[in-house]
Amino acid sequence: NAGVMQNPRHLVRRRGQEARLRCSPMKGHSHVYWYRQLPEEGLKFMVYLQKENIIDESGMPKERFSAEFPKEGPSILRIQQVVRGDSAAYFCASSPLRTGGAGNEQFFGPGTRLTVL
Amino acid sequence: RKEVEQDPGPFNVPEGATVAFNCTYSNSASQSFFWYRQDCRKEPKLLMSVYSSGNEDGRFTAQLNRASQYISLLIRDSKLSDSATYLCVVNGRGADGLTFGKGTHLIIQP
Numbered sequence: 001n002a003g004v005m006q007n008p009r010h011l012v013r014r015r016g017q018e019a020r021l022r023c024s025p026m027k028g029h030s031h032v033y034w035y036r037q038l039p040e041e042g043l044k045f046m047v048y049l050q051k052e053n054i055i056d057e058s059g060m061p062k063e064r065f066s067a068e069f070p071k072e073g074p075s076i077l078r079i080q081q082v083v084r085g086d087s088a089a090y091f092c093a094s095s096p097l098r099t100g101g102a103g104n105e106q107f108f109g110p111g112t113r114l115t116v117l
Numbered sequence: 118r119k120e121v122e123q124d125p126g127p128f129n130v131p132e133g134a135t136v137a138f139n140c141t142y143s144n145s146a147s148q149s150f151f152w153y154r155q156d157c158r159k160e161p162k163l164l165m166s167v168y169s170s171g172n173e174d175g176r177f178t179a180q181l182n183r184a185s186q187y188i189s190l191l192i193r194d195s196k197l198s199d200s201a202t203y204l205c206v207v208n209g210r211g212a213d214g215l216t217f218g219k220g221t222h223l224i225i226q227p
Binding site for chain 1: 121151158162220
């Protein structure tokens with residue numbers, strides 16, 4: 001059973017370009033979470049999605065960031081017009097049930113390291 | 118007050134020793150608690166969930182004190198492979214995202 005998959009593992013963008021980060025959850029998991037880890041900081045929750053629905057985006061920056069989890073295919077975290085402050089590791093996690101309900105664990109992918117030049 | 122607070126360390130501990138660290142959390146409505154481990158530049162991996170009655174998994178013991186709002190992790194007979202950053206993680210009631218501490222850096226020395 002493959003774990004959570006993320007690609008690309010490393011992404012370099014110039015200021016003003018767009019970054020697309022992809023996440024495929026573990027088989028059988030329909031709940032996807034995105035986190036950002038800035039250098040020397042802890043992980044910060046960004047958004048929680050189920051298939052075709054954004055459930056909780058309370059941690060998403062108001063501008064330039066968007067996420068989706070289509071019926072078919074991976075979840076996508078999209079950052080438009082990237083700035084240097086967006087440089088970070090972006091981790092995706094998945095769970096078989098909704099975490100907020102029953103202490104259900106989340107399993108993390110290897111992350112995408114975004115560098116903005 | 119930070120939502121989840123941990124001593125960043127580093128804790129330098131000789132191989133075979135016992136080491137313990139704590140974390141505190143600010144949201145009294147938190148309902149789920151975990152310890153994750155993160156190796157340098159890699160993803161967090163679940164070490165263990167923490168239950169109110171305390172729980173043990175091999176050399177690792179976790180305790181939860183709801184009244185004082187702190188969580189502890191004890192590692193016995195430490196191994197070189199235990200060197201990592203240990204993340205205290207809390208899930209608030211009704212919240213979907215996990216709240217992470219910045220982590221405690223542990224170095225096991227031969």
